[in-house]
Amino acid sequence: MKEKRIYNFNPGPAALPLPVLEEIRESFLNFGGSGMSVTEVSHRSAQFDEVINDAIERTKRLLKLDDKFRVLFIQGGASMQFCMIPMNFMKDGQSADYVNTGTWSTKAIKEAQIQGKTVNVVASSEDKDFSYIPKDIPFNSDAVYAHITSNNTIKGTQWASFPDTKGVPLISDMSSDIMSRAFDVNPFGFIYAGAQKNIGPAGVCMAIIREDMLEMVPDSVPSMLKYTTYSSKNSLYNTPPCFAIYTVQLVLKWLEETIGGLDKMEEINRKKADRLYSFIDSSDFYRGTAELESRSIMNITFRLPSEELEKSFVQKGLENDLGGLKGHRSVGGCRASIYNPTPPEAVETLVDFMKTFEKENG
Numbered sequence: 615m616k617e618k619r620i621y622n623f624n625p626g627p628a629a630l631p632l633p634v635l636e637e638i639r640e641s642f643l644n645f646g647g648s649g650m651s652v653t654e655v656s657h658r659s660a661q662f663d664e665v666i667n668d669a670i671e672r673t674k675r676l677l678k679l680d681d682k683f684r685v686l687f688i689q690g691g692a693s694m695q696f697c698m699i700p701m702n703f704m705k706d707g708q709s710a711d712y713v714n715t716g717t718w719s720t721k722a723i724k725e726a727q728i729q730g731k732t733v734n735v736v737a738s739s740e741d742k743d744f745s746y747i748p749k750d751i752p753f754n755s756d757a758v759y760a761h762i763t764s765n766n767t768i769k770g771t772q773w774a775s776f777p778d779t780k781g782v783p784l785i786s787d788m789s790s791d792i793m794s795r796a797f798d799v800n801p802f803g804f805i806y807a808g809a810q811k812n813i814g815p816a817g818v819c820m821a822i823i824r825e826d827m828l829e830m831v832p833d834s835v836p837s838m839l840k841y842t843t844y845s846s847k848n849s850l851y852n853t854p855p856c857f858a859i860y861t862v863q864l865v866l867k868w869l870e871e872t873i874g875g876l877d878k879m880e881e882i883n884r885k886k887a888d889r890l891y892s893f894i895d896s897s898d899f900y901r902g903t904a905e906l907e908s909r910s911i912m913n914i915t916f917r918l919p920s921e922e923l924e925k926s927f928v929q930k931g932l933e934n935d936l937g938g939l940k941g942h943r944s945v946g947g948c949r950a951s952i953y954n955p956t957p958p959e960a961v962e963t964l965v966d967f968m969k970t971f972e973k974e975n976g
C-alpha cells in the first residue's frame with residue numbers, strides 16, 4: 615500500500631498533471647456551479663457544450679489549426695481508428711500507403727486488409743526489430759492517403775520530422791505524442807490519438823480531420839463509424855464520454871495556461887529525454903534499444919545486462935516509488951514513458967535510482 619502518489623512512468627493509461635486531478639476532485643460534486651457532477655449533467659446541456667467547445671478551441675490554438683480542420687471526439691480508442699480510416703477514406707479500386715514502424719502500425723495495416731482494401735506497405739523497419747524510422751520512402755502519388763505512426767510507444771522510436779508525401783494527405787496515429795511538440799499540421803489530412811497517453815484518461819480518442827477529407831466518406835458507412843456524423847453533430851450524435859472529454863479539456867487548459875503552449879512543452883520534454891538518454895549512453899550497464907536518430911522523447915526503451923536484472927530493476931523501482939518501468943510484454947526490457955505530465959523531478963529521481971541500481975548490481 616502506498617501512502618502517497620508515486621512517480622508514474624506508465625505507458626498508458628499514464629500520469630495526468632496533478633493540478634488537473636486536483637481540479638477534478640474539487641469540482642467533482644458540483645461542477646461549474648451546476649449543483650451536479652460532470653458525470654451527471656446532460657451532454658445536451660449548456661454546461662457540457664462549454665466543456666466540449668472549450669476543448670476544441672484549445673486544441674485549435676495549441677496546434678495552430680485553421681478553419682479547415684475539425685476536432686472530433688470518438689470512442690473505441692485509437693484501435694477503432696485503424697478500421698474507420700480505410701472505411702471512410704478508401705473506396706474500391708483505390709489504395710493507400712502505410713509505413714510499418716511497429717506493433718500499432720502493423721495493427722492499422724491489418725484492419726485495412728481485413729476489409730479487403732489495397733494497402734501498400736511502402737516502408738518497414740521490421741528487418742531490425744522496428745528499432746528505427748525508415749528514410750527515403752517511395753510514397754505513391756495515387757495513394758488516397760499515407761499512414762504513419764508518429765511515435766512508437768512500444769519500440770521507443772519517433773519520427774523526428776514528417777515525410778514529404780507530395781500532396782497525398784498524411785494520416786498519423788499520434789496517440790503517444792500528440793501535444794508533446796509543435797509541428798506543421800498542413801500536410802495532414804487526418805490525425806488521431808487515444809487520449810490516455812498524453813492528453814487525458816482512457817475512453818476517448820481525439821481526431822482532427824481536414825474538411826476535404828470529409829468529402830471522401832461513402833454514404834454506405836454506418837452512422838457511428840462515419841466521420842461526417844461526428845463532424846456535423848460536433849461529436850454529439852450520441853452520448854459522448856463526457857467525463858473523459860472534460861478531463862481532456864482540463865489537460866489542454868493546463869498545457870496552455872500553466873505550461874504556456876507546445877513550444878514550451880517541447881522544450882521541457884526534450885530536456886527530460888536528453889537527461890535520460892545521456893545517462894543511458896554514459897553507462898555500460900544500461901543499453902538503449904532505439905537507433906539514435908529515431909529515439910522517442912516520450913518512451914525511453916532500454917535493456918539491462920540480463921532479464922533477471924530487468925525484473926529486479928522494475929521491482930526495486932516500484933519499491934522506491936517509481937512505477938511502470940516494465941517494457942511492453944511483447945518486447946521485454948524496460949521502458950520509461952515520460953509524457954507531458956511527467957515532471958522533470960521524476961526523471962531526475964529515476965536517473966538517481968538507475969545510478970544506485972547499477973552500483974549495487976553492475
Ligand SMILES: *Cc1c(COP(=O)(O)O)cnc(C)c1O
Binds near residue numbers: 691692
Ligand atoms: C496505445 C496506442 C494505441 C492503442 O490505443 P487504444 O486507445 O487502446 O486503442 C494505438 N496506437 C498507439 C501509437 C498507441 O500508443
